[in-house]
Amino acid sequence: xxxxxxxxxxxxxxxxxxxxxxxxxxxxxxxxxxxxxxxxxxxxxxxxxxxxxxxxxxxxxxxxxxxxxxxxxxxxxxxxxxxxxxxxxxxxxxxxxxxxxxxxxxxxxxxxxxxxxxxxxxxxxxxxxxxxxxxxxxxxxxxxxxxxxxxxxxxxxxxxxxxxxxxxxxxxxxxxxxxxxxxxxxxxxxxxxxxxxxxxxxxxxxxxxxxxxxxxxxxxxxxxxxxxxxxxxxxxxxxxxxxxxxxxxxxxxxxxxxxxxxxxxxxxxxxxxxxxxxxxxxxxxxxxxxxxxxxxxxxxxxxxxxxxxxxxxxxxxxxxxxxxxxxxxxxxxxxxxxxxxxxxxxxxxxxx
Amino acid sequence: xxxxxxxxxxxxxxxxxxxxxxxxxxxxxxxxxxxxxxxxxxxxxxxxxxxxxxxxxxxxxxxxxxxxxxxxxxxxxxxxxxxxxxxxxxxxxxxxxxxxxxxxxxxxxxxxxxxxxxxxxxxxxxxxxxxxxxxxxxxxxxxxxxxxxxxxxxxxxxxxxxxxxxxxxxxxxxxxxxxxxxxxxxxxxxxxxxxxxxxxxxxxxxxxxxxxxxxxxxxxxxxxxxxxxxxxxxxxxxxxxxxxxxxxxxxxxxxxxxxxxxxxxxxxxxxxxxxxxxxx
Numbered sequence: 001x002x003x004x005x006x007x008x009x010x011x012x013x014x015x016x017x018x019x020x021x022x023x024x025x026x027x028x029x030x031x032x033x034x035x036x037x038x039x040x041x042x043x044x045x046x047x048x049x050x051x052x053x054x055x056x057x058x059x060x061x062x063x064x065x066x067x068x069x070x071x072x073x074x075x076x077x078x079x080x081x082x083x084x085x086x087x088x089x090x091x092x093x094x095x096x097x098x099x100x101x102x103x104x105x106x107x108x109x110x111x112x113x114x115x116x117x118x119x120x121x122x123x124x125x126x127x128x129x130x131x132x133x134x135x136x137x138x139x140x141x142x143x144x145x146x147x148x149x150x151x152x153x154x155x156x157x158x159x160x161x162x163x164x165x166x167x168x169x170x171x172x173x174x175x176x177x178x179x180x181x182x183x184x185x186x187x188x189x190x191x192x193x194x195x196x197x198x199x200x201x202x203x204x205x206x207x208x209x210x211x212x213x214x215x216x217x218x219x220x221x222x223x224x225x226x227x228x229x230x231x232x233x234x235x236x237x238x239x240x241x242x243x244x245x246x247x248x249x250x251x252x253x254x255x256x257x258x259x260x261x262x263x264x265x266x267x268x269x270x271x272x273x274x275x276x277x278x279x280x281x282x283x284x285x286x287x288x289x290x291x292x293x294x295x296x297x298x299x300x301x302x303x304x305x306x307x308x309x310x311x312x313x314x315x316x317x318x319x320x321x322x323x324x325x326x327x328x329x330x331x332x333x334x335x336x337x338x339x340x341x342x343x344x345x346x347x348x349x350x351x352x
Numbered sequence: 353x354x355x356x357x358x359x360x361x362x363x364x365x366x367x368x369x370x371x372x373x374x375x376x377x378x379x380x381x382x383x384x385x386x387x388x389x390x391x392x393x394x395x396x397x398x399x400x401x402x403x404x405x406x407x408x409x410x411x412x413x414x415x416x417x418x419x420x421x422x423x424x425x426x427x428x429x430x431x432x433x434x435x436x437x438x439x440x441x442x443x444x445x446x447x448x449x450x451x452x453x454x455x456x457x458x459x460x461x462x463x464x465x466x467x468x469x470x471x472x473x474x475x476x477x478x479x480x481x482x483x484x485x486x487x488x489x490x491x492x493x494x495x496x497x498x499x500x501x502x503x504x505x506x507x508x509x510x511x512x513x514x515x516x517x518x519x520x521x522x523x524x525x526x527x528x529x530x531x532x533x534x535x536x537x538x539x540x541x542x543x544x545x546x547x548x549x550x551x552x553x554x555x556x557x558x559x560x561x562x563x564x565x566x567x568x569x570x571x572x573x574x575x576x577x578x579x580x581x582x583x584x585x586x587x588x589x590x591x592x593x594x595x596x597x598x599x600x601x602x603x604x605x606x607x608x609x610x611x612x613x614x615x616x617x618x619x620x621x622x623x624x625x626x627x628x629x630x631x632x
Contacts, residue, residue: 103440104631123448131444135437139364141371150367153360154445178371194441204444 009351010034024271037272039260039349052115054079054202054233055100060109062095069095071257073109077202077235082228084248085237086342088350092257093237094134097206100235101131113202130200134207134237136191140180144171144190147179148197157198165193170219184211192220196227203227205236209243221247245342255350265342270315272348274340275300278311278318280325281334285309292328296320353454357447361455362462369425369463375470378421382471383478385417386410390479400482407494410472411582415575418468418502419530425460426509427526428519430627435519439632449627453510457620460506465499472498490586497585500612501578507619514626537573541566567600571611581608 006015011032019025024039055077062070070092077083087093098104100111102122111118113125138147148162166175169189179187188211195203205224209217217240224234224247238244244251245265252262261268282289285307293302298314299321311321318337325332369375390406391399401409430453433439442452472495480486509526516522545566570576585605 098440098632101440101444103443105629123446126444127446129444131441133437133440133444135440137433137437137441139368139438141368142364146367150360150364151441151445154357154442154447191441197445 006038008032008034009036036348036351052079053077053112054081054114055083055235056110056112057096057100058110060096060099060111061107062092062099062104063107068257070099070106070254073254073257073259075252075259075262077233078249079233080228080231081249082224082234082236082247084244084251085235085254086241086244086251086346087237087254091254091350093254094206096254097204097235097237100204101126101129128200128202130195130197130203132191132195132203132205132208134210136187138179138187138190138194141178143176143178144182145175147190148193151194152197155198161197162193165196166190168196168223169193170216185213185216188212189216189219192223196223201232203232203234203236205234205238207238208236209238209240217243241342241346251342253346253349260349261345265345266339268345268349269340272340272345274344274348275312276315276318276340277338278309278313278321279334279336279338280309280311280322280330280332282307282309282325283331283333286329289325289328289330292324293321296324353448353451357451358455358458361442361447361452362459365429365456365459366462369460374425375463375467378467379470379474382417382467383474385413386472386475387478389413390475390483400479406475406479407491407582407586410494411579414498414501415578416534418464418498419505419533419575421467422464422502422505423509423526423530425464426506427513427522429456429460429510430513430623430630431516431522432513432519434630434632443632450624453514453620453624453627457506457510457623460510461503464502464506468499468502469495493585494582497578497581497609500609500616501574504574504578504612504615504619507616507623511619511623511626514623514630533573533575538576541569541573541576544569562598562600564600567603574612574615577608577611577615581605581612584608 006017006027007013008015008029008031011029011034013029013031015027015029017025017027017038019038024037026035027038028035053076057076058074060070060073061068073092073096075083085093085096095104099106099109100113100118102111102118102125106119114128116125116128118125138144139150142150144166145162148166149159151157152159152162163175166172169192171186171189171193174182174186179190182190188208192205192208195205203224208220208224212220221243224236227234228247236244236248248265250262250264251268253260253268261271263271285304289309290302290304293299293309293311296313296317297320298317299311301310301312303310309325313321322332322335386406389409390401430439433442439452443449447455472491476488476491476495480488480491508529512525512529513522516525545562548563549561570580580599580603584599584603
């Protein structure tokens, strides 16, 4: 049993909660009555993760002096999936990524890439990985093509591939320009090209869309989806939650060094009891319509504004709500449904 | 260790330094300085001195210049890349830390040696064409020893580049180190020597009785080792005391060269050891 002191997101008063590592407990603020939940940090068990997973991280812990940047983090990235790694600034995302690549030395834990232990066979493990760091940097005195050729030599990739990749990331005309003259977005695109050198089966992308213009964001997203089609496993960290929700199969959320959640966005929404919102506009509003909706089980909230109704209910109740409106004589002229977003999931998991 | 990875890194270092015109600038500086020392270096005669006298005059300049240049080349080579973020990409491309340190040392060493060879070599040809007493073998020996001396300071700066966590502190540390070897250590050694030698007896042609421990002590400063090496192999060079001191009979070229190589190996090994433990 673990005791944890958390802060109420509404009134900011402190609450003491008790539970086991990994357990999710309901919490009611004794001061303001706000209801919510708290998930106790790991260790998460990933015994089920097959050894054939692209990346396996077990009980990773890394401290800087007295500060625990990452605390007993465990997760697995399946082969061929896109795994989104989310967390607020300073949550431990980059530390985790660097530990996966053995760029920093973990205090404890075990990391496998394609079944190879990173700590003991780091060089061999990294041969399977294409990495795009958060802070993309090149040699400013060399051209884009010279830079890429240098990395291609290191990765034993062909020189033709460099030119093809420069074209693919939209830098065709700038290949012979010195990188020192590049904008941040151009450097970022070149970083994506470098990560793809040698067609690695696993890609680790740390904020790949940072500094890109909207066209660049779309380009990178398309490249990622194209890589997934080719069976590449992708581990991606990003702050653009809408993008992550759109492209990722599963997400992991890290907060204050602890992995607080990992699953599909839908499943995380269900775990949080996040409910869909239905917005219905009827031709003519009447009190009987509102009464009919209230009679439907598992309807949490109904708000009427003019001829528009906003209803928050369980996912399985949506059809019953619409039927109730029709039965009560409501002629539906507009209907919108909003599923729980990753943003809501993220905010809830990182609020404590 | 993969040789092709090491060669790729070394090649990149050379290309980077060619691109930023470092090599050209430093080579011109070496050549110009050597020509100036040879032409204006003697107060007893005007015009071109022979190569032997030029070497004697150049050795003290070389100690200052080569050490500074080697430090400037190496002080940020590891920490600079870590700070900029390019080191993480390099390591992620399946290069080991050992391969990176070896590649960088070889690449920067080649840059340093090339500038010494081209700068001094060009000046040597000019002096040879105009001067009377030309011993190219002796001059090439000087160039070779100067390269090794440069590699000592490159190794030291490479090590320092792995010790500090910021480029700015590495620069500060390197400047301190340069003062340590060029100014502080010679003063400390001379101060210690003054406890057993009467310096008031120094006059032209006087041979001082230097205690044996002093000769052992100065092996801990590569600048003194280099000066002694040039003296032993080529001819007398002004010492850090400011006058001519005799070398002991046990100072052989092999020993002094060996000491310089030990400096290179020790600091190189320390650089590898430290970098292996460093978070990137």
